[in-house]
Amino acid sequence: MNQTETKIRHTPLYPWHVAHGARMVDFAGWKMPLQYTSILEEHRATRTRCAVTDISHMGRLRFEGPGAAEFLACLLTRRVADMALGQVRYSLVTNDNGGILDDVLVGYYHNSHGQPFYLVVVNASNREKIIRWVDNHLPPERAEQPGREVIWADVTRLWAMFAIQGPRSVELLQPLVDVDLATMKYYRGAQVRILHPAACRQGGIISRTGYTGEDGFEFSMGATVAPAVWQALLEIGQPLGVVPTGLGARDTLRLEAGMPLYGHELSEQVNPLEAGLGFACYLVGYDFPGRDALKKIQQQPPTRARVGLELSGRRAAREGAPLLLGDQPAGAVTSGSFSPSLEKSIAMGYVHPDYAEPGTELTVDIRGRVEPVRVVPLPFYRRHSKGKSS
Numbered sequence: 001m002n003q004t005e006t007k008i009r010h011t012p013l014y015p016w017h018v019a020h021g022a023r024m025v026d027f028a029g030w031k032m033p034l035q036y037t038s039i040l041e042e043h044r045a046t047r048t049r050c051a052v053t054d055i056s057h058m059g060r061l062r063f064e065g066p067g068a069a070e071f072l073a074c075l076l077t078r079r080v081a082d083m084a085l086g087q088v089r090y091s092l093v094t095n096d097n098g099g100i101l102d103d104v105l106v107g108y109y110h111n112s113h114g115q116p117f118y119l120v121v122v123n124a125s126n127r128e129k130i131i132r133w134v135d136n137h138l139p140p141e142r143a144e145q146p147g148r149e150v151i152w153a154d155v156t157r158l159w160a161m162f163a164i165q166g167p168r169s170v171e172l173l174q175p176l177v178d179v180d181l182a183t184m185k186y187y188r189g190a191q192v193r194i195l196h197p198a199a200c201r202q203g204g205i206i207s208r209t210g211y212t213g214e215d216g217f218e219f220s221m222g223a224t225v226a227p228a229v230w231q232a233l234l235e236i237g238q239p240l241g242v243v244p245t246g247l248g249a250r251d252t253l254r255l256e257a258g259m260p261l262y263g264h265e266l267s268e269q270v271n272p273l274e275a276g277l278g279f280a281c282y283l284v285g286y287d288f289p290g291r292d293a294l295k296k297i298q299q300q301p302p303t304r305a306r307v308g309l310e311l312s313g314r315r316a317a318r319e320g321a322p323l324l325l326g327d328q329p330a331g332a333v334t335s336g337s338f339s340p341s342l343e344k345s346i347a348m349g350y351v352h353p354d355y356a357e358p359g360t361e362l363t364v365d366i367r368g369r370v371e372p373v374r375v376v377p378l379p380f381y382r383r384h385s386k387g388k389s390s
Contacts, residue, residue: 011056012160012226022246028124030057033246042249043340046212047383049241050166052233053250059127059156060220061134064117067148072118073286075137076106077272080118083108088187088207092272092280093122093130094290098297099268100275101133102126103260107189107207119205119220123262127156137289160226164233165216165253167383172237173217176229177206181217184208194221198228211250213257213381252337255346258308258379264319264334265306265348271297274350276306276378304331305356308378311345314338315366322365323349323373330355330362339380346380347373 009030017024022033033054035042045051063072069081078091087108093101105121122130131154138150164173170181177192184190189207204221221229234242251261260266260275271294272281283295311317317336324330336347347364355362360375 009057009157011054012223013054013056013230016227016230017054020244022244025247027247028057030124032057033244035246035248036244039246039248039252040340042243042245043252045241045243046166046214046245046249046253047341048167049243050164050168050172050216050237051243051245051249052172052230052237053163053165053245054160054230055163055218055250056156056160056223056226057124058161059122059124059130059154060159060161061120061122061130061152062117062155063120063150063152064111064115065149065151067145067150068116068118068152070148070286071138071150072106072120074288075134076104076120077281077288077290078106079282079285080106080108085110085116086188086190088189088209090187090280092277093133094272094281094288094294095268096289096293098271098290098293100262100266100270100272100277101268102130102262103266103277103280104130105207105209107205109189109191109205111191112203121161121218125263127154158223159220160223161218161220162226162230162233163210163212163216163218163250165210165212165214166242167215168237168240168242169214169216172233172240172242173206173219175236176232177204179206181206181208194225194229196225196229196232198232199225211257211259212253213259213379214253214383251335252340255335255337255348256339256341256379256381258348258381260306260348261335265350270350273297274302274304274306302353304350305353306334306378307331307349307351307356308376308380309333309336309347309349309362309364309373310376310380311347311364312372312374314345315369315371316345317347317364317366317371317373321347321349323351323355324363324365324370325355333364341381348378351375 321333331351
């Protein structure tokens with residue numbers, strides 16, 4: 001890792017965040033807003049109206065060339081060669097033992113000349129690790145073989161990325177882009193022209209994806225135009241009740257939606273099958289790292305399972321809190337918080353499969369005090385009006 005990569009990085013919106021009173025925190029090597037007003041207010045605004053979040057810290061890797069599809073199929077746990085133009089897929093990167101290196105989104109697009117490329121969005125905390133993994137699995141001699149050439153680049157610092165989430169997200173974003181967002185299906189995306197004077201009709205990429213459990217979009221664009229587009233979103237959104245949100249609300253929203261977070265529910269010590277992510281692993285076809293290990297794991301009795309947990313009190317069970325059945329260990333909490341939408345404390349964790357059935361009564365040790373907890377289905381929250389499915 002070079003010296004510049006060890007420094008705290010700023011997104012293109014860092015001056016705006018500071019000027020508008022955001023509480024800034026260090027996160028995965030970036031200085032990011034945790035909240036502007038309160039996590040509770042920002043959370044509820046996302047659920048009832050719409051919110052915009054700076055997620056420019058997320059890693060973005062671009063792959064193109066005639067060998068790109070084959071290479072990604074040998075790197076990711078899901079196929080990419082059969083993806084339709086504009087399709088987005090959730091996938092994983094696993095190590096040789098089947099442990100999760102990262103969970104990613106991969107999108108398939110064409111540039112302005114009709115040439116295909118793939119955009120892989122990785123977690124900020126894993127970007128450098130995944131870059132090294134790509135380097136190790138794509139030696140120069142392979143990347144340059146005729147008909148199998150692969151050109152790839154880390155475009156994270158060149159681009160910005162926003163999450164526009166909530167039931168009014170189409171109303172908010174539509175005036176700024178030249179595609180019909182209302183007809184865009186879930187887990188689909190498109191290259192767009194940005195309809196803002198500061199952007200000079202520059203291009204961007206929009207996908208109907210998110211990490212909140214609400215309808216919404218993720219919007220990537222050039223770093224230089226990002227501040228003007230951000231300001232335009234807030235101005236357009238003022239009569240809609242749109243607010244900026246930080247990482248705090250993003251975490252409570254994803255927890256309610258039952259979405260795993262790397263470093264909590266996901267790690268190299270967790271495999272996709274016990275995490276409930278077997279749907280994202282295609283074990284027949286290309287031989288990605290960890291495929292054979294996952295095939296063996298699939299044939300063995302599971303040792304743990306990811307579950308939802310509902311507490312009877314308002315105290316939050318945080319990561320690492322032990323789960324018990326009587327006085328016997330049953331598992332551990334991986335994420336926990338008070339749920340603003342449900343007005344109760346919720347958590348996710350891993351338990352022995354014998355205790356994974358919804359309705360199972362356990363206890364959790366919260367800093368020396370034992371509290372009742374019940375296993376419940378995931379997700380905790382499901383929006384009333386879903387976006388169109390793919």
